[in-house]
Amino acid sequence: MAIRTEPFILNMGPQHPSTHGVFRMRVTLDGEVVVDVEPVIGYLHRGIEKLGEARTYTQIIPLTDRLDYLASMTNNFAYVLAVEKLAGVEVPERAEYLRIIMAETMRIASHLMAVGFFLNDLGAMMTPVLYMWREREKLLDLYEMVCGQRLTYNYMRIGGVSHDIPEEFLPALKRFVAEMPGFIDEYDQLLAQNEILLARCKGVGILPKHTAINTAASGPVLRASGVKWDIRKADPYSIYDRFDFDVPVGSVGDNYDRYWVRMQEMRQSVRILEQAIPQLPEGEFCAEVPKLLRPPFGEVYGHIEAPKGELGFYLVSDNSIAPYRFHIRPPTLINLTALKDMVTGWKVADLIITFGSIDVCLGEIDR
Amino acid sequence: MTVALNAEEVGKKIDEALPSSVVTASKAAVVVTSESLYQVAEFLKNTSGFDFDYLTNLTAVDYMDYFEVVYHLTSLKHNRSLVLKARCHDRDKPVVPSVVSLWRSADFQEREAYDLMGIIFDGHPNLKRLLLWEGFVGHPLRRDYL
Amino acid sequence: MTLLEQFRLWLGGIWPDWAAYVLPAVVGIVIVLGFVLTLVIVFIWYERRLLGRFQIRLGPNRLGPEGIFQPLATAVKILLKEDIVPAKGDKVVHWLAPLIVFVPVVMIFAVVPFGERAILADLNVGIVYVVAISSVSVVGIYMAGWGSNNKYALIAALRTVAQMVSYELPIVLSILGVVLVAGSLSMTQIVASQKIPFLLLQPLGFLIFFLGTVAEMNRCPFDLLEADSEIVAGYHIEYSGMKFAMFYLGEYGHALAYACIITTLFLSGWQGPLLPPILWLLVKIMAVFSLIVWMRATLPRLRVDQLMAFAWKGLLPMAIINLFIVAAEVLWLSEITPWLMVAVNFVFAGVLVLLWSKLFTLGGGRVEV
Numbered sequence: 001m002a003i004r005t006e007p008f009i010l011n012m013g014p015q016h017p018s019t020h021g022v023f024r025m026r027v028t029l030d031g032e033v034v035v036d037v038e039p040v041i042g043y044l045h046r047g048i049e050k051l052g053e054a055r056t057y058t059q060i061i062p063l064t065d066r067l068d069y070l071a072s073m074t075n076n077f078a079y080v081l082a083v084e085k086l087a088g089v090e091v092p093e094r095a096e097y098l099r100i101i102m103a104e105t106m107r108i109a110s111h112l113m114a115v116g117f118f119l120n121d122l123g124a125m126m127t128p129v130l131y132m133w134r135e136r137e138k139l140l141d142l143y144e145m146v147c148g149q150r151l152t153y154n155y156m157r158i159g160g161v162s163h164d165i166p167e168e169f170l171p172a173l174k175r176f177v178a179e180m181p182g183f184i185d186e187y188d189q190l191l192a193q194n195e196i197l198l199a200r201c202k203g204v205g206i207l208p209k210h211t212a213i214n215t216a217a218s219g220p221v222l223r224a225s226g227v228k229w230d231i232r233k234a235d236p237y238s239i240y241d242r243f244d245f246d247v248p249v250g251s252v253g254d255n256y257d258r259y260w261v262r263m264q265e266m267r268q269s270v271r272i273l274e275q276a277i278p279q280l281p282e283g284e285f286c287a288e289v290p291k292l293l294r295p296p297f298g299e300v301y302g303h304i305e306a307p308k309g310e311l312g313f314y315l316v317s318d319n320s321i322a323p324y325r326f327h328i329r330p331p332t333l334i335n336l337t338a339l340k341d342m343v344t345g346w347k348v349a350d351l352i353i354t355f356g357s358i359d360v361c362l363g364e365i366d367r
Numbered sequence: 368m369t370v371a372l373n374a375e376e377v378g379k380k381i382d383e384a385l386p387s388s389v390v391t392a393s394k395a396a397v398v399v400t401s402e403s404l405y406q407v408a409e410f411l412k413n414t415s416g417f418d419f420d421y422l423t424n425l426t427a428v429d430y431m432d433y434f435e436v437v438y439h440l441t442s443l444k445h446n447r448s449l450v451l452k453a454r455c456h457d458r459d460k461p462v463v464p465s466v467v468s469l470w471r472s473a474d475f476q477e478r479e480a481y482d483l484m485g486i487i488f489d490g491h492p493n494l495k496r497l498l499l500w501e502g503f504v505g506h507p508l509r510r511d512y513l
Numbered sequence: 514m515t516l517l518e519q520f521r522l523w524l525g526g527i528w529p530d531w532a533a534y535v536l537p538a539v540v541g542i543v544i545v546l547g548f549v550l551t552l553v554i555v556f557i558w559y560e561r562r563l564l565g566r567f568q569i570r571l572g573p574n575r576l577g578p579e580g581i582f583q584p585l586a587t588a589v590k591i592l593l594k595e596d597i598v599p600a601k602g603d604k605v606v607h608w609l610a611p612l613i614v615f616v617p618v619v620m621i622f623a624v625v626p627f628g629e630r631a632i633l634a635d636l637n638v639g640i641v642y643v644v645a646i647s648s649v650s651v652v653g654i655y656m657a658g659w660g661s662n663n664k665y666a667l668i669a670a671l672r673t674v675a676q677m678v679s680y681e682l683p684i685v686l687s688i689l690g691v692v693l694v695a696g697s698l699s700m701t702q703i704v705a706s707q708k709i710p711f712l713l714l715q716p717l718g719f720l721i722f723f724l725g726t727v728a729e730m731n732r733c734p735f736d737l738l739e740a741d742s743e744i745v746a747g748y749h750i751e752y753s754g755m756k757f758a759m760f761y762l763g764e765y766g767h768a769l770a771y772a773c774i775i776t777t778l779f780l781s782g783w784q785g786p787l788l789p790p791i792l793w794l795l796v797k798i799m800a801v802f803s804l805i806v807w808m809r810a811t812l813p814r815l816r817v818d819q820l821m822a823f824a825w826k827g828l829l830p831m832a833i834i835n836l837f838i839v840a841a842e843v844l845w846l847s848e849i850t851p852w853l854m855v856a857v858n859f860v861f862a863g864v865l866v867l868l869w870s871k872l873f874t875l876g877g878g879r880v881e882v
Contacts, residue, residue, distance in 0.1 A: 008664065010664050010665075010668075011664075032668070032672075032817060032818075033880045041497065041498065042496075042497060042498040042499060042500065045498040045499065047507065049483070049508060050507055050508055119813060122813035122814060123733060123734065123736070123737075123812075123813040123814025124811070124812065124813040124814075125564075125733060125809060125810065126568060127567060127568050127810050127811060130568040130569060130570060131568075131569065134569065194812075194813070196734060196812055196813045196814070196815060197813055199815075199819055200813065200814075200815070200816060200819070211471075213420055213421055213443065214420070214470060214471045214472070215470075215471045215472045215474075216421055216422050216423060216470065216471075216472030227443065229443055234368075234369055234446055235368055235369035235446075236368065298395070299395065301423075301424065301439055301450070303423070310423070312423065312424055312439075314424060314426055314437070314439075316428055324428075325426075325428045325429075327424075327426040329423065329424045333475055333476075334472050334475065334476070336475070337471055337472055337474050337475055338471075345879040345880045346879055346880075347816060347817065347818065348668070349737070349814075349816045349817065350816065366498060367498075
């Protein structure tokens with residue numbers, strides 16, 4: 001005799017310890033099993049796209065900081081790359097190398113935080129978070145040395161970077177790069193073969209390959225599903241084609257693969273840094289660009305491989321000091337399209353960790 | 368390198384397959400009529416040689432005379448990209464067919480375009496406001512809002 | 514003849530009967546309650562410092578030297594908070610729940626032996642009393658979840674009932690192993706019969722009992738009913754003020770109670786050379802508690818179906834096999850030196866644990882909707 005059950009709707013509201021920001025999900029549950037998930041967003045909508053239409057091209061750079069505020073410099077990077085493509089600005093060599101160094105350290109910092117909080121959602125009670133925070137603090141100290149900020153850097157400018165690096169930056173960075181592989185090994189040793197982690201993550205929240213491509217997932221989410229697509233290799237921007245690095249690709253697309261891809265990407269970032277630091281040339285750190293830049297008529301779509309996926313900026317210029325249309329392609333909003341597929345049939349606990357493994361940041365979902 | 372396909376040649380090929388759909392095809396983008404958008408998108412996705420299976424970006428721009436919905440398509444297999452645009456001239460009720468059944472990534476992006484620009488996507492299963500709250504009146508990203 | 518009974522006999526000569534009955538009882542209760550509450554405060558401090566050291570940071574160290582006044586500050590803060598009762602919840606159930614959770618925990622200490630004859634009530638079914646009393650708090654937790662009129666609390670409450678009921682069985686079966694070797698159900702007898710601590714004599718029994726009690730205490734890795742990251746504090750989500758303080762104290766009281774029981778059953782209680790018995794008891798309790806905190810700091814959490822699979826398919830069969838092995842040994846091997854039993858038991862424990870880790874999988878997978 002089957003017991004009559006009735007599904008009920010649980011609201012994992014905007015305030016919740018592990019929705020990574022003000023994100024709301026209306027979950028239909030049948031007992032513990034998830035039947036339907038409906039994301040409700042917009043709690044952090046600040047109208048950045050509309051604000052961009054009223055600001056000059058340089059004034060938009062601090063606005064882009066507030067998108068993915070956990071990896072701000074990559075947002076800056078994507079934006080100035082798009083503007084330089086539109087206006088045809090040449091960037092000096094030293095600035096290119098500095099940008100790559102900042103982008104790769106930013107990738108390490110973002111992945112440390114993503115993996116740490118993924119494990120926190122699993123229940124490991126802040127211990128992995130604090131271990132990974134140790135390294136992230138070293139990176140934040142480096143950024144404070146360069147631009148004085150720890151969260152919203154506003155470091156890139158159209159045509160280069162805003163400040164040159166002080167003398168103590170390079171020795172500190174070299175020390176960090178020398179120690180980092182040891183620390184990643186330590187994390188692997190503590191976590192990769194942990195029974196409970198494997199039991200909770202292997203085979204859970206699978207995103208099949210064709211679904212990943214159809215929903216235009218990008219970044220570690222796409223690569224964990226088995227698609228070898230990294231914009232640094234497929235459409236190299238800046239000077240990425242001079243460096244030698246691998247692109248880790250998962251096989252199944254479950255939570256464990258997303259975690260594993262992020263750990264491997266950290267190793268590859270260290271590899272790029274090891275190659276970039278000795279090659280850093282002398283020279284100018286910013287090209288001569290007029291304060292009120294007037295790009296020619298036209299439009300551009302510039303994209304980079306941000307830690308969370310493919311971050312793109314679509315700019316339409318009408319030869320005035322402010323863009324006519326400023327649109328941001330948010331990687332995490334589009335990665336979220338497949339959340340319902342990944343989660344139906346699993347339990348509430350799996351919903352939380354699958355959501356954590358997509359690694360969202362509400363700043364760029366809501367803009 | 369992702370090669371941006373030459374839009375004029377693509378425009379010619381689309382015109383051969385689906386006549387009277389292409390409006391203009393400059394070097395930057397292929398512009399098609401909004402009624403034939405769905406057929407053109409299907410053609411671009413399913414024809415081998417094009418294989419545009421990855422919809423990178425979907426936006427809308429408000430030029431005061433017309434709305435323009437911009438699609439950035441990528442083919443992962445051939446590593447090529449293309450820009451497809453559709454125009455609608457009706458200011459009060461702009462309607463464009465929805466491509467959600469072809470590329471699911473259009474789901475949230477079309478909802479956002481509806482929310483902020485007011486463009487109605489015909490055939491979208493759940494066309495509700497995404498970023499603003501349910502009872503909001505108006506479409507903020509239009510050029511004549513404020 | 515416990516100390517309190519001796520005191521009562523001596524008083525019976527001087528005072529009337531009823532006074533001679535009441536005074537030792539009151540003295541005993543006050544001593545036990547004082548012991549419990551002091552140690553709970555010490556446990557709170559100890560856990561926060563130890564957790565901090567595991568997480569490469571200092572724990573609380575601002576209030577008082579090395580932060581020893583931190584638990585007092587926590588207690589004062591909790592007591593000063595406003596007591597919020599949900600408007601649509603069941604008020605009586607909501608009010609009663611903290612009591613039903615807290616009181617059984619304190620009642621367990623009536624049968625913990627603190628020394629050779631220092632025990633509040635020397636029942637000859639001591640261990641059965643412990644098992645019976647500790648199952649009452651399950652009802653309290655369920656009442657807390659129901660009376661809060663909150664879906665998160667309800668999910669937590671249902672998970673609790675499932676978890677605590679399933680883990681009772683392996684616990685009781687491993688206790689039976691101890692009882693068979695000791696030959697009696699009374700706590701003082703169990704302590705007295707441990708020439709070799711039962712930890713060595715029954716490693717498998719200790720393992721099952723330890724894991725079962727960690728699950729009963731709702732601590733990591735089994736703490737899914739107050740899973741901070743999923744259901745936002747679970748069953749005590751709608752409690753604040755004094756009632757929350759009772760839940761909080763109840764959690765640490767539970768930890769203390771089970772640490773005492775483990776010490777009594779498996780680590781030979783207060784026995785030990787040189788130092789006075791109460792100090793040995795404290796040392797052993799702290800050691801067990803450190804182990805519990807260590808598990809909390811390092812392990813992630815199990816999902817609910819994996820938890821149930823661990824109890825029913827993992828611990829329960831091992832507990833039954835353990836019981837049979839111990840029964841066989843008591844029957845045939847007890848005349849020969851007990852060290853032979855130790856060796857045989859260790860071999861069996863190793864073999865069984867290895868076999869189980871290879872054989873059974875944790876939990877179901879995806880459900881078709």
